[in-house]
Amino acid sequence: MKLIGPFKQVVTLANLPLRGKLTDEQLEVITDGGIITDHNGIRKVGDFLTLKAENPDIEIEEIEGEQVVLPSFVDSHTHICFGGNRANDFAMRNAGKTYLEIAESGGGIWSSVQHTRNAPEKELLATLLERIKFLVGLGITTIEVKSGYGLDVENELKMLRIIKQARQFTKASLIPTCLSAHLKPKDFEGSNPEYLEYIITEILPKVKEENLSERVDIFIEKSAFQPDESKDFLLKAKALGFEITVHADQFTPGSSRIAVEVGAKSADHLEATIDEDIAFLAQSDTVATALPGASLGLGEKFTPVRKLLDAGAIVAIASDWNPGSAPMGNLITQASILAAFQKLTTAEVLAGMTFRAAYALNLEDRGKLEPGKKADFVTFKTNNFQNILYNQGSIKAWKTYIDGSSVN
Numbered sequence: 590m591k592l593i594g595p596f597k598q599v600v601t602l603a604n605l606p607l608r609g610k611l612t613d614e615q616l617e618v619i620t621d622g623g624i625i626t627d628h629n630g631i632r633k634v635g636d637f638l639t640l641k642a643e644n645p646d647i648e649i650e651e652i653e654g655e656q657v658v659l660p661s662f663v664d665s666h667t668h669i670c671f672g673g674n675r676a677n678d679f680a681m682r683n684a685g686k687t688y689l690e691i692a693e694s695g696g697g698i699w700s701s702v703q704h705t706r707n708a709p710e711k712e713l714l715a716t717l718l719e720r721i722k723f724l725v726g727l728g729i730t731t732i733e734v735k736s737g738y739g740l741d742v743e744n745e746l747k748m749l750r751i752i753k754q755a756r757q758f759t760k761a762s763l764i765p766t767c768l769s770a771h772l773k774p775k776d777f778e779g780s781n782p783e784y785l786e787y788i789i790t791e792i793l794p795k796v797k798e799e800n801l802s803e804r805v806d807i808f809i810e811k812s813a814f815q816p817d818e819s820k821d822f823l824l825k826a827k828a829l830g831f832e833i834t835v836h837a838d839q840f841t842p843g844s845s846r847i848a849v850e851v852g853a854k855s856a857d858h859l860e861a862t863i864d865e866d867i868a869f870l871a872q873s874d875t876v877a878t879a880l881p882g883a884s885l886g887l888g889e890k891f892t893p894v895r896k897l898l899d900a901g902a903i904v905a906i907a908s909d910w911n912p913g914s915a916p917m918g919n920l921i922t923q924a925s926i927l928a929a930f931q932k933l934t935t936a937e938v939l940a941g942m943t944f945r946a947a948y949a950l951n952l953e954d955r956g957k958l959e960p961g962k963k964a965d966f967v968t969f970k971t972n973n974f975q976n977i978l979y980n981q982g983s984i985k986a987w988k989t990y991i992d993g994s995s996v997n
Contacts, residue, residue, distance in 0.1 A: 591993060593650045595637035598904025600659040600974045602943055603634075608871075609897040610934035618974070624658070626964040626993030634958050655972040657938065660956050661730040661965040661989060663946035664920055667859050668735050668768075668911035669720040670748050672713060673704025673910045688812070698738075698772055701912050705738035705748065714751050720910070720918065721759050726966030726997060727921060728759050728986035733907075733950055735806060737768030739897035740777075742791050745769045746809055749801035761990045764950050766834065767796050769963065770807035770814060770822060779788055781814055785822040793829055796804070800968060804854075806835040810843035823851045832951060838862040839883070849873040855915040855949040858894045867893065871900035876949035878905040879941070881927040882915035894931045894941075905949045906941035922982030933976055 599622035605615060625639035625644070633640060639648065678696040678889035691697055705713070717734070724732055734752045749823065752765045769792050773784045796802050805826040809819045813836075823833050835848040839858035845866050848856035856870065858877040870877050879892035897904050906927065910918035917923065919941060920923025929936050955963040968988045969977055977984055988995045 590625055590626050590627045590632060590644065591648045591650055592623050592637070593638055593645060594652055594995075595621045595641075595654055596623065596658045596931055596968070597621070597655045597972050598657040598974050599624065599634060599958060600661055600939070601634055601666045602939060603957050603959040605936065605940055605944070605957075607945065607948060608668065608903040609772070609901045611934055611940060613936050616936050624958060624964070624966070630788055630954075630964045630992075631958060631960055632968070633960055635748050637789050640912070650886075652968070654970060655718065656968045656987060657972070657974045657977075658958070658966050658968045658972055659959055659974060660773060660943045661967045661991075662920060662942045663730050663731040663950065663952075663956060664724060664729045664903075664908050664910070665733050665855070665905050665911050665946040665949040666735075666880060666907035667733055668737060668909070669716045669724075669918070670713060670731070670736070670752055671701050671705050671912050672708030672716070673912065674699055675700060678913055679886070679916065694965055698913060699775055701738045702740055702774060703837055709779050710747060710751060713748070714754060717751060717755050720765070721755065722845050723918065724920075725759070725761050725989050728989050729739040729920060730967075730989060730991050731917065731950065731952065731955060732761055733764040733766055733767045735768040736802075737771035737806070739769065740769060742795065742798040743914060746795060746799070746801065747791050749796060750751065750799070753801055760996050763947075764804070765802040765804045766804040766806050767793065767831075768806040770805075770819075771812045772808060782821075783816045785814065785818060789822065789825045793826060793831065794931045797829065799850050803832055804834060804835060806834045809847065809863055810836070810840055819844070820847050820851060823847070823853070827851060834949075840867060845870055849875045857909075858883065859897075860890055862893060862904070864896070867896050867900050867902070871902040874903070876903045876905050876945065877929060878907050878921070878946075878949055880907055880909035880915065881923040882909045885917065885923065885926065886913075886915045891927055891930050892931060894927065899936060903945055903948065904937070904941050905946040906938065907946060921977065925978045925981040928978060937973060938978060963992065966990050
């Protein structure tokens with residue numbers, strides 16, 4: 590066993606509910622606290638001197654200076670395995686070009702597909718690991734990573750194998766998701782339903798056979814896949830034994846309702862969600878995942894998080910880090926800006942980036958500093974945890990711990 594501390598503040602997030610709005614008064618903050626860990630995770634959290642006196646022979650990792658500690662963050666929606674760069678897309682979009690005009694000039698998702706297909710596996714792995722290292726440096730230790738820039742058997746499996754291989758080189762938890770239904774590739778000769786059936790019959794059985802992913806995602810939108818064909822696809826994927834998540838309501842409403850109807854673990858984006866669907870989401874166990882990075886990257890409105898929380902929904906906040914619409918990747922900065930626009934409490938933001946985001950990945954063993962949880966936490970050199978969001982990402986994580994040991 591090891592006692593780590595003393596911390597100026599330990600923000601445990603213990604006893605917070607999974608759904609609905611939160612006040613900052615609900616936060617448990619232990620002053621001059623410590624954390625006892627062992628190979629099974631967190632053993633005890635409390636006053637540092639008391640823990641030390643109760644365990645006189647325990648190994649101590651002494652913390653120097655004023656630091657606060659909170660559960661490490663969970664990024665439950667990323668696209669960080671990709672090749673190429675779409676800076677030109679961003680420049681064209683800001684210059685007033687439409688999505689269609691950008692796509693016709695060689696940009697858009699298809700550009701990333703071509704770059705990813707052409708990239709050597711060694712290069713894709715190296716850039717993926719660089720992005721993982723960046724996220725761990727922010728205090729993010731659980732990272733969902735999607736495929737979706739391959740869009741055929743060979744290249745979707747290539748991406749998922751690289752994500753699996755990356756696990757050998759990082760202590761972060763990587764959660765792979767098969768997003769073969771990102772859009773119908775230009776080189777597929779057939780209709781949308783035929784491409785979705787191709788995924789069901791040709792790609793997903795191989796994903797299952799090689800144990801490359803337990804999750805399936807689809808982009809339901811006018812420019813991608815339509816509601817009825819998407820619902821049919823999701824039910825078939827679920828019948829194959831996959832968990833379901835959905836890119837929903839990004840530009841047009843309605844698909845979040847499909848996510849709930851098929852029992853999706855999460856519905857992500859939701860910028861265009863209407864009030865009646867907010868109520869529908871709030872009455873379900875489907876997590877509503879806000880992706881403020883996409884709103885910032887596209888200059889679009891934010892997910893109506895305030896309304897979702899007030900209605901009683903489970904709300905997570907993730908980065909959507911991708912080469913096109915959300916290139917920033919800095920979850921804390923995004924979440925801080927979202928909080929300002931949506932009037933979110935500090936408790937709501939922290940919950941959305943920790944245990945509520947973990948729930949979106951079907952992980953209930955992390956996201957709080959309490960006995961029995963995974964010993965993943967992050968420290969910041971400050972005397973007040975409120976400074977983390979107040980400074981909108983300019984206060985960097987000091988130490989990131991995975992399984993009770995510092996990894997940076």
